[in-house]
Amino acid sequence: MHTRRTLRRTRTGTAATRLAPLLAALLVTACSAQGPSSTAGPAAEEKRTAVPALVALPRSTPSALAPYYGQKLEWRDCGVPGFQCATMKAPLDYAKPSEGDVRLAVARKKATDPGRRLGSLLVNPGGPGGSAVGYLQQYAGIGYPAEVRARYDIVAVDPRGVARSEPVECLDGPKMDAYTQTDVTPDDGREADVLVDAYKRFADGCRADAPKLLRHVSTVEAARDMDILRAVLGDPKLTYVGASYGTFLGATYAGLFPDRTGRLVLDGAMDPSLPARRLNLEQTAGFETAFRSFAEDCVRRADCPLGGRGTTPARAGQTLKAFFDRLDTRPIPAGDTAGRKLTESLATTGVITAMYDEGAWQQLREALGSAMRRNDGAALLALSDSYYERDPSGGYSNLMSANAAVNCLDLPAAFASPREVREGLPAFEKASPVFGESLAWASLNCAYWPVKPTGEPHRIKAQGAPPILVVGTTRDPATPYPWARSLAGQLSSGRLLTYDGDGHTAYGRGSSCVDSTINAYLLRGTAPADGKRCS
Template sequence: MDTSRLLRTSGTVIAAAGLLLSGCTSGGPGEPRAAASSPPESGTASAQPSPDAAALRPYYAQKLTWRDCGVPGFQCSTMKAPLDYANPGSGQDVEIAVSRRTATGPGKRLGSLVVNPGGPGGSGVGYLQAYAGIGYPAAVRARYDMVSFDPRGVERSSPVECLNGPAMDKYTQVDQTPDDAAERAELVTAFKEFAAACQTNSGRVLPHVSTADAARDMDLLRALLGDEKLNYVGASYGTLLGATYADLFPDRVGRLVLDGAMDPARPSLELNRDQTEGFNTAFTAFAKDCAKQPDCPLGKGDPDAVGARLKDFFRKLDAQPVSSGDPDRPLGEALATTGVIAALYDEAAWPQLREALSSAMNGDGSGLLSLADSYYEREADGKYANLMSANAAVNCLDQAPAFSGPEAVDTALPSFEKASPVFGPGLAWAALNCGYWPVKPTGKARELHAKGAAPIVVVGTTRDPATPYKWAQALAGQLDSGTLLTYDGDGHTAYGRGSDCIDGAINRYLLDGKAPEDGKKC
C-alpha cells in the first residue's frame, strides 16, 4: 500500500544492494565558517512568496555547534528554521538535524557537498552515516566535507507522526486492489484514518513541510556551513528538492547533480501513471532475465507470460494469504506487491526476488515480507521510521491529489492497467491517499527554469523503475543550464552503481567543475 511516488535511492530500500549515492559538507572539525550570504531579498524566489529578509536574519546568524553523533567519524548539529516562511518572525520554529563528515584530504578543500537520498521522507542523516559518508568516491570525500540533513517533517527534524507500529501493520495489509464495494470502503476508510492520525499527531507541522520549505531550509544550511554556493547531489525525489532550490536561488547554485530526476511540470495523476509504467519497464527487464535463470519461479516465456503468472499469484494471495512467520502479518497481495516493487529498484536484488517468490509460491512468505519491510522501513521490533508519514505529508502538500475519490480512480484504471497489467490497479488505488488529506496543497505542477544558474547535471537511467527516463529528459530541457547525462541500464539512479563512465563524468564535475557534454550517454 502507498507505494506510489515513494522516490528514493535503491540503497535506502534494500541495504544489501549497497548503493552509495552521497553528499558532503563544509568547514573543519571546529566552529563553522561565518555565514557566506544573507537571507534572500524580496523577489529572488521564482514563483514563490518571498519571506521578509530582515525577519530571517537571526536564522542566518545562527552558529552550528557540532557534537559527536555516536557514529565514528561523524558530527551532528541542529539548526532552527521558521515553521512558516511567510511569517518568520512569529517565534514558531522547527529544528533541523544536520550531520557531517569532514574532508579526509589530501588536496584543497572544496567546501560542502550536501546530499538528499529521496523519498520524500528519507533520512539524510541516516543515509549519510550508513552509506554516503563512507562509500562515496575517495577523491570526492578527500576534498569535500560530506553533509546531509533530515528535511523538516522527517525522522529527527520535527517529524510528522501518524500511525503507531501495530496500526501501520494493519494499514500496510489493506487490500489495494478492491474487488467489491466493501473492499473499496475499507480502503477509503484506511486512507481517512491515516490522514486523521497525521492531523491529530502533527497538525502543527503538516502545512509547512513542502519541498519549497525544505529548499529554503537548505539555503539556510548552506549559509551556516559557510559556503557561497550550494554544492549538492540529490537522488530521486532529491532532484525535485535540488531543482526547486535552483529555481528559488539561481545565483547560489554551485555544482548540482540531480540523479534519477523528477519532472516538476507533471501533475500528480501523470506522475503516478508514469511511475506505474516505469515499474512495468523494470519488471519486463527482470522477467527477461528471470526466464533465463534455472531457478525462475515464474517459468519461461516472454515478459507478458511471466507477468501473467505473477499477477495470477497475486490473485491467489488476495484470496488466501500464506504464512510469513509472523502470525499477525500473513503475506497477502498488498505486502507481496510491495516486496516485489522494492526489489525492482536495483537489479542486484533480482536473485533475492527470485528466491523470495519461489519460497512464497511454496507457502513461505517471509522473504517477500522482508523486502516489504525494507521498503516501509519497519524494524524487527515492529517500529516504523516515519518515512511513510512524511512521504504522504510532502506529496499531498506539493500538488493537488491525483484523485478526489473512488469514482475518479475507476475512470483512470484502464490507463493504469495499460501502463502495467501487473501493478497498474494497485498503484492507481494507492494514488487515492492524498484525496483525503487534511491540509490543502500549497504547490502545483510547474516548470522550473533556474534562470542564471551555473550548469546543472541531470542524470537519467533508461530503465529506471521509479523515475522514468523521460522525466530526466524533461527536467534537463526545462532548466536553463541543464545538461543531460544518460545511463543505458537498469535500476533506480545511476551514480555509484558500477558505471565508470557515469561516475567519471560526475566526479570530474564535482571536483573540477567541468559538466559533461549535454546528451552524453554511458
C-alpha cells in the same frame, strides 16, 4: 499499501542490506522510453510546457530571516565514529518567521584532505521522507569516491518532518501493520470503503500528531531551509547531490536561488511539470518496464518461478498477477511472530521493492519461488518490510508518514474519489498489467488529506544558474527516463547524462563512465556535453 515514493538505494553489502536502509518510493512517475505505454512525444512535451515556471526569490535576504542566516551551529559527536551532528533552526512559516521555529537535524563528515577542501557537499537520498542524515552515515560519508570525500565536507540535513527533524508520526507499529496490509485492489464497493477508511485513519493520525507542522513540510520550504544551511556553513553557493525525490528538492533550490546555485547533480530526476495523476501513471509504466527487464532475465534461469526459456515477459507478468490474485483471497504464512501473513498488498510491495536494484533480482527470484512453490511468504514479506522501513520488533521509521505529508502538500490529489479511480483504471492497467490496478488505488491516498495542497505543477528554469547535471537511467522504475529528459530541457543550463541500464539512479551503481563524469563535475566543475550516454 504503497504510496508515492522514489528513493535512492545503495549498492554496498548484500541485497537485503541494500534494500533495507534507504528505500522510499514516490509513486509519481513517467513512462520509460522503452515502456509499453510511453506518452512522451511532441504533444506531451507541448502540454508539459503549458504550466507556469517557478519564480526565483529576491536576491536580498529579508531582514526577518537574518537571525536564521546568522546562527552558529554547535557541532557535537554523533555517536557514529567520524561524524558530527548539530541542530539548525528555520522558521516554521517563511511568511511569518516570528511565529515559531522548526528544528532540523544536521550531520557532516569533514573533508579528509582539509588543505584541498572545496567546501560543503550537501546530499539528499530522496523519498520524500528518507533520512538524509542516515544516508550520510550509512553510505555517502563512507561510500562516496575517496577523492570527493577528501575535497568536501559531506553534509546532510533531514528535511522538516523527516526522521530526526521533528518527525511526523501518523500511526504506531500495530496500526501501521494493519495499514500496510490493507487491500488496494478492491473488488466491490464494500472493499473500496475499507480502503478509504484506511486512508482517512492515516490522515487523521497525521493531523493529530502534527497539526501545525503538517502545513509547512513542502518541498519549497525544505529548499529554503537548505539555503539557510548553505549560509550557516559559510558556502557562497550550494554544491549538492540529490537522488530521486532529492532531484526535485535540488531543482527547486536552483529555481528559487539560481544566483546561489553551484554544482548540482540531480540523479534519477523527477519532472516538476507533471500533475499527480500523470506522475503516478507514468511511474506505473516505469515499474512495468523494470519488471519486463527482470522477467527477461528471470526466465533464462533454472530457478525462475515465472516460467522457463521461451516464456515472454508478458506471460511471466500474467503468472505473477495470477499469484497476486490468489493472495487476495488466500494469504499465505510468512513465518512472522506477530501473526502477519503475506497478503496481496504486501507481496506486490515486495516485488516493487526489488525493481529498484537489479542486484536484488536473485533475492526476488528466491522469494517468489518460496512463496509460489512452497507456500512460504517470509522472504517476500521481508522485502516489503524493507520498503516500509519496518524493524524486526514491529516499529516503523516515519518514512511513510513524511512521504504522504510532503506529497499531499506539494500537489493536488491524483484522484478525488473511488469513482475517479475506477474511471482511470484502464489507463493504469494498460501502463502496467502487473501493477496498474494496485498503483491506481494507491494514488487515492491524498484525497483525504487534512491539509490543502500549497503546490502546483510547474517548470523550473533556474535562469542564470551554472550548468546543472541531470542524470537519467533508461530503465529506472521509480523515476522513468523521460523525466530526466524533461527536467534537463526545462533548466536553462541543464546537461543530460544518460545511463543505459537497470535500477533506480546511476551514481555509484557500477558504471565507471557515470561515476567519472559526475566526479569530474563535482571536483573540477567540468560539465559533460548535453546528451552524453554511459552504460
